[in-house]
Amino acid sequence: xxxxxxxxxxxxxxxxxxxxxxxxxxxxxxxxxxxxxxxxxxxxxxxxxxxxxxxxxxxxxxxxxxxxxxxxxxxxxxxxxxxxxxxxxxxxxxxxxxxxxxxxxxxxxxxxxxxxxxxxxxxxxxxxxxxxxxxxxxxxxxxxxxxxxxxxxxxxxxxxxxxxxxxxxxxxxxxxxxxxxxxxxxxxxxxxxxxxxxxxxxxxxxxxxxxxxxxxxxxxxxxxxxxxxxxxxxxxxxxxxxxxxxxxxxxxxxxxxxxxxxxxxxxxxxxxxxxxxxxxxxxxxxxxxxxxxxxxxxxxxxxxxxxxxxxxxxxxxxxxxxxxxxxxxxxxxxxxxxxxxxxxxxx
Ligand code: SIN
Numbered sequence: 452x453x454x455x456x457x458x459x460x461x462x463x464x465x466x467x468x469x470x471x472x473x474x475x476x477x478x479x480x481x482x483x484x485x486x487x488x489x490x491x492x493x494x495x496x497x498x499x500x501x502x503x504x505x506x507x508x509x510x511x512x513x514x515x516x517x518x519x520x521x522x523x524x525x526x527x528x529x530x531x532x533x534x535x536x537x538x539x540x541x542x543x544x545x546x547x548x549x550x551x552x553x554x555x556x557x558x559x560x561x562x563x564x565x566x567x568x569x570x571x572x573x574x575x576x577x578x579x580x581x582x583x584x585x586x587x588x589x590x591x592x593x594x595x596x597x598x599x600x601x602x603x604x605x606x607x608x609x610x611x612x613x614x615x616x617x618x619x620x621x622x623x624x625x626x627x628x629x630x631x632x633x634x635x636x637x638x639x640x641x642x643x644x645x646x647x648x649x650x651x652x653x654x655x656x657x658x659x660x661x662x663x664x665x666x667x668x669x670x671x672x673x674x675x676x677x678x679x680x681x682x683x684x685x686x687x688x689x690x691x692x693x694x695x696x697x698x699x700x701x702x703x704x705x706x707x708x709x710x711x712x713x714x715x716x717x718x719x720x721x722x723x724x725x726x727x728x729x730x731x732x733x734x735x736x737x738x739x740x741x742x743x744x745x746x747x748x749x750x751x752x753x754x755x756x757x758x759x760x761x762x763x764x765x766x767x768x769x770x771x772x773x774x775x776x777x778x779x780x781x782x783x784x785x786x787x788x789x790x791x792x793x794x795x796x797x798x
Contacts, residue, residue: 513736
């Protein structure tokens with residue numbers, strides 16, 4: 452059936468000469484179809500997830516798992532695009548980019564937030580946590596959960612912690628006691644606590660981005676660095692560092708963050724679905740972290756490229772004695788109560 456439409460200049464509106472009601476019905480149907488088509492074709496919300504490590508690491512695996520869970524459950528509504536290995540932003544720029552809306556999620560190491568909050572510096576204190584179980588107890592306890600909100604006044608939302616593991620010291624010489632590190636250059640993350648930790652043993656700390664570490668080590672521009680087994684393995688630091696001291700002197704974990712602006716604009720249902728997928732991805736990533744703490748260490752040993760140095764209790768005590776005064780140095784910024792809560796998590 453043909454719909455005849457003319458313009459009635461007297462009345463200033465379009466009419467169907469045959470049947471005006473049919474025109475209105477057809478117009479409403481057309482409008483509904485157009486709106487429906489727009490809804491159906493509306494682009495999904497994009498979450499750009501930027502990180503600096505390789506994909507075969509706890510963080511890389513967690514981010515990919517999150518992407519896959521969102522694709523499975525929220526297809527058409529939300530899409531996660533993961534940018535590993537500093538492809539999009541290095542850790543020193545990613546939070547600024549997030550506040551500008553150029554990236555929606557990241558999981559920088561807890562050592563990289565000092566510009567935004569001093570409280571998270573707690574995680575850098577040397578020899579604070581005896582193992583990863585203690586770290587987990589602290590993070591999931593009341594003090595750790597409160598810390599997730601420590602970035603709120605900076606426009607950032609802490610969505611959850613992710614483990615990597617305990618840090619080891621790699622170097623071009625064998626480090627058994629602090630005196631072996633004296634005068635040597637170590638790359639550190641952008642953390643004043645880590646700077647103080649290396650200064651406490653008369654070493655020379657240099658704040659450098661993760662993406663530059665391999666080249667700095669390879670060219671001998673620096674002597675050593677501190678990192679987890681999975682980062683030392685996945686970034687091949689072990690190939691250019693003949694010694695790795697199993698010091699377990701600190702923790703390298705992450706905070707998954709988003710911007711308050713992005714998060715608040717999501718409707719509650721979607722927010723809950725995204726958070727659920729993220730929590731599951733984090734649990735998966737924590738499993739990967741536990742496994743890699745063992746398997747990547749073994750892979751390094753098997754490679755015979757680097758010697759893993761086990762120190763005695765007496766040698767370890769020397770590191771503890773030299774580095775632990777850093778706690779007092781930062782107690783004012785971090786808070787004595789928070790340090791006490793972290794120590795309590797060791798029991
Ligand atoms: C990371 O694990 O995200 C990087 C750690 C580092 O900068 O050493």
